[in-house]
Amino acid sequence: MRSLFIVLFCAGYVTCRLWRKGVVHYAINKKDYDIHSQDEIITTLSQLQNEICVKFFYTPNNYTADERDKILFINNPDKRKNCPPSIYNFTGSVIDMPIGYKCINRKDIARIVMEMLRASVEQTVSTINSYDLVKKFQERDADPTHPTLLSPPDRNYINAHYHVECGAQAQRSVASRRLGDTSDPLQLTADNMAYYKDKIWPLGIVMYGVDEKLRTKSDYSLLKYAMTTIELGSCVVFQEIDTNDGVLTPKNFLWYSNDGEDVPLLGFREGKQSINLETMVHGAPGHAAHVLVNLMRALGVPMMSNRFDRDNYVTIDWRKIQKGKEHHFERAPVSAWIATPYDFESVTHAPANYMCGDCDLGGQSVKPLQDHLWQRTLSMGHANQMSNSDSKLLDLLYRDQCRERMVSDNFEVMKKTADS
Structure with a gap:
């Protein structure tokens, strides 16, 4: 039911876009969060990388983003204490993701990131109906000796929908060689x-x-x-x-x-x-x-x-x-x-x-x-x-x-x- 709500929400209120190559470039507004809060956010995103295929790359605030390589801007301009549901707009180059002060803990940060990633999934992306994907991302019981931030259904949802994008990270590049005499000087x-x-x-x-x-x-x-x-x-x-x-x-x-x-x-x-x-x-x-x-x-x-x-x-x-x-x-x-x-x-x-x-x-x-x-x-x-x-x-x-x-x-x- 929750997945259906997210898809309908995405279709009705925002333009959804997958993060290219499964990489989320993010920056934190240091004016909104103290050192401890920044560290908690960075630590949580680093841990999430071990649970899903999406990568989170911390980026300096002076990074210039374009519409193709967007940037996730974590801020709290309204000085919120709580974290009400946000509407994510992926049409621009900067996507705002506010995190309230009472939500600066790993479970809540993971929940907010999960909502953002769900919103990025296009409604046209095929759902998990391939036998290979179901087999690869099938649910497994949580291991009590290795606590995780995301539930198995959430991990499976992101890994399945980002399967192609994440594959671009590990795909070996085959760069074509320039034609002509190899003794010629290099040119740009x-x-x-x-x-x-x-x-x-x-x-x-x-x-x-x-x-x-x-x-x-x-x-x-x-x-x-x-x-x-x-x-x-x-x-x-x-x-x-x-x-x-x-x-x-x-x-x-x-x-x-x-x-x-x-x-x-x-x-x-x-x-x-x-x-x-x-x-x-x-x-x-x-x-x-x-x-x-x-x-x-x-x-x-x-x-x-x-x-x-x-x-x-x-x-x-x-x-x-x-x-x-x-x-x-x-x-x-x-x-x-x-x-x-x-x-x-x-x-x-x-x-x-x-x-x-x-x-x-x-x-x-x-x-x-x-x-x-x-x-x-x-x-x-x-x-x-x-x-x-x-x-x-x-x-x-x-x-x-x-x-x-x-x-x-x-x-x-x-x-x-x-x-x-």
Whole structure:
């Protein structure tokens, strides 16, 4: 009866849409919830991933969503105490899911999420009438030794209706190779250019500043060394600014301090982007390339282990990932894929224990599919110099901007020579 009500409710009041690929990107309004409440919400969503095939990826508040990749915004603008039924509108890019303060507990949060997922199921999606699906998602008695948040009927309902979407997560990608002479230099396709055009820093110059208190710290030295490493292997330039020298501060720059986000956003962003220097430099134990990964991320380069075709080379153990960090393992879209060989030696490749929450005894969040004598497991993520593929990729992305900078520099030199 409840299922029938949900379907009729969905048909009458909202436009329903399945979450694409079974992935829910979500953000929490930190002004509405304290740290404890935020942690309870994130923990609950992480636990739900172990019960249903849908994934929940925590996303920074400055994430830009579109109608195709929507974002679930968890908030409480009316300061509700209770949680009355909500009407979910899936026609826009942002779906609001209010949670009242008295409902900040795992059972109520799971119930509200379940109602949202039910509302996302299109009325045209076929119900569970296939013998294979019934057999795969048939009800099982609850195991008292492993308490769950969802009942068997609720789990079966979501898993069955999201069966196809969730299958896209695990499906190995078969990216077509470009035709022609393989000796020809790589070129960006139209899709590549559309994906990267807003992520490239103008003139290949990354402006950044550092809190004065941190200039004597070892983390600052590590950051500078990593920047020099990238400059030596590419045409990109990192230009430090001093906010105390009286010179006008640029509009768009990275700012390193004791506060801010753990890692930079992917590629160029307008305005001041605050980043925590310590988390920028230090990652998982032994991850020597952590700061290089984050600098490449700031340059607009997705991680090698997030490539569109990564499932042909590595597998991700979602159970091992720290809660709230799942979005760092999301595959990049096919438009970001460039036909270079998969490179385990890339500085952008994740180590085996990348953002792993349960790897004290040798657990792995990233596992190579083929790994003779653990050679790849022990080496990936530990490079401290850019590989050939890293340099080629940066050259491909920044070639035009760097050329424009060099032409501009030469023009200024010629102008000064003529005026002297």
